[in-house]
Amino acid sequence: MQQLLDRFLGYVKIDTQSDPNSQTTPSTEKQWNLATELAYELERIGMKDVTIDDNAYIMATLPSNIDKEVPVIGFISHFDTTPDFSGTDVNPQIIKDYDGKDIILNKEKNIVLSPDYFEDLLQYKGQTLITTDGTTLLGADDKAGIAEIVTAMEYLVQHPEIKHGKIRVAFTPDEEIGRGAHKFDVKKFGADWAYTMDGSQVGELEYENFNAAGAKVIVSGKSVHPGYAKGKMINAISIANEFIGILPPEETPQYTTGREGFFHIHQIKGEIEHTEFEMIIRDHDRERFEERKELLRKITEKLNAVHGPCIALEIKDQYFNMREKVEPVFHIVEIAKAAMEEIGITPIIKPIRGGTDGSQLSFMGLPCPNIFAGGHNFHGKYEYVPVESMIKAVAVIIKICELTTKKV
Structure with missing residues (x-):
C-alpha cells in the first residue's frame, strides 16, 4: 500500500496540464517532465523494450513467463490532466480512517468536501482518502491509473510464480483534450486487445461511450x-x-x-x-x-x-461509441468481469458518459474496454481517490493477466 501511495503522490505533484489551443504533441512541454520519469521508472522495475517517442508516447513490455501461445494484452493510462482546472502546485491531503463527515479542504477559503453533496463519500468510511487542498485538482484522472499499472507490473516482475503471457503497457499525453490516441502506434504496441485504467468507482467496467x-x-x-x-x-x-x-x-x-x-x-x-x-x-x-x-x-x-x-x-x-468494436470480441469484457468477481468486486457494467483513449483505439484496431481507477469528482477541486480502491485496481490488473492464460 505504501509503495502505491508514494508513487501516486509523486506523480500528482508534477504538473501535466494539457492545452487544447496548442498544435504540438504533447500539447504542453511540461508533460515531458512526467513522461521521462515514467520511462525511467518502467526500466527500473524491470520492464523490457521501454520506449518513449518524439510525441511522448511511452510503451513497455513484460515478457511472457509461460511456454504456450496466449493473446498479448495491454494496459493504458494517460498522464495529462484537464485544462479545465489548475494542476499547478498540487498539494494532496491524506485523510486516514475517514469518519464519514465533512472534510475541510481549505479552511481559509471555506472549501468543504461534504457527503451531504457528494454522497459517494459514504462508501469509503474507514478508508484512507487522498484529496486536494481546495486550490487545484488532484490528478487521479489518470495518474491513479498509471500508478496502478506500474505497481501491478512491478508485482508481476517480483512474483514470477504468477503465470502470464506477454503484457504491453502504454502511457499517453493529451487524452483530456481528445488527442490521446491520435498518434498512438497500434501496430508498434502489438496487443490483441487492451484495457484503459481510466474509470471512477470500484467495479466500473465500461465498453460503451458517447458518440x-x-x-x-x-x-x-x-x-x-x-x-x-x-x-x-x-x-x-x-x-x-x-x-x-x-x-x-x-x-x-x-x-x-x-x-x-x-x-x-x-x-x-x-x-x-x-x-x-x-x-x-x-x-x-x-x-x-x-x-x-x-x-x-x-x-x-x-x-x-x-x-x-x-x-x-x-x-x-x-470519437464514436466503441461498443460496435468491442461486442464482436466480448470475451475481453468477460475476462475483466471474471477478474473482478474472483477478488470479491461486484462489476458495475454501464456506459461511459464521456470518452477515453479506448474509444478511439477501438476504432484504430485495438479493442479497449475501460476499467475503474478509483477516483471521484474528476476535473476540479473536489476530486479524491480512496487508496483502497487503487489497491483493488492493482489486484484486478494482476488477475486479468493471470486469467488471460486460462480463459482464451
Whole structure:
C-alpha cells in the first residue's frame, strides 16, 4: 500500500496540464517532465523494450513467463490532466480512517468536501482518502491509473510464480483534450486487445461511450447607433441567444443521465458585430447523434433565413461509441468481469458518459474496454481517490493477466 501511495503522490505533484489551443504533441512541454520519469521508472522495475517517442508516447513490455501461445494484452493510462482546472502546485491531503463527515479542504477559503453533496463519500468510511487542498485538482484522472499499472507490473516482475503471457503497457499525453490516441502506434504496441485504467468507482467496467462531436457557431453582426438602428442593426449577441434558446433545455448535462445525450455550451464570447460560442454534442445512439448534428444545421438555416446569412456553423466529429468494436470480441469484457468477481468486486457494467483513449483505439484496431481507477469528482477541486480502491485496481490488473492464460 505504501509503495502505491508514494508513487501516486509523486506523480500528482508534477504538473501535466494539457492545452487544447496548442498544435504540438504533447500539447504542453511540461508533460515531458512526467513522461521521462515514467520511462525511467518502467526500466527500473524491470520492464523490457521501454520506449518513449518524439510525441511522448511511452510503451513497455513484460515478457511472457509461460511456454504456450496466449493473446498479448495491454494496459493504458494517460498522464495529462484537464485544462479545465489548475494542476499547478498540487498539494494532496491524506485523510486516514475517514469518519464519514465533512472534510475541510481549505479552511481559509471555506472549501468543504461534504457527503451531504457528494454522497459517494459514504462508501469509503474507514478508508484512507487522498484529496486536494481546495486550490487545484488532484490528478487521479489518470495518474491513479498509471500508478496502478506500474505497481501491478512491478508485482508481476517480483512474483514470477504468477503465470502470464506477454503484457504491453502504454502511457499517453493529451487524452483530456481528445488527442490521446491520435498518434498512438497500434501496430508498434502489438496487443490483441487492451484495457484503459481510466474509470471512477470500484467495479466500473465500461465498453460503451458517447458518440461525440464539437461545434462552433459564429454569428456576424452589424453595429449601428441604437437610436437609429431600426432595420439596420444586426445584433450578433441577440441572434446567438436566439440560437441557444431553440435548443431543447432539458437535453443538457445537468438534466441527463445514463444513455441520455445532450448539447453542452461550454464557451461563449461576443459583441454586437461578432459573437461565437462552442458546444459539445453527445449521444450513445448513433442515429440520435446524427439527428443532433442535423438539428444544429436546421437552426442555422432557419435563423439565416430570418436575419440574412449571418451564421456560420462548424461541426467536427471527435470519437464514436466503441461498443460496435468491442461486442464482436466480448470475451475481453468477460475476462475483466471474471477478474473482478474472483477478488470479491461486484462489476458495475454501464456506459461511459464521456470518452477515453479506448474509444478511439477501438476504432484504430485495438479493442479497449475501460476499467475503474478509483477516483471521484474528476476535473476540479473536489476530486479524491480512496487508496483502497487503487489497491483493488492493482489486484484486478494482476488477475486479468493471470486469467488471460486460462480463459482464451
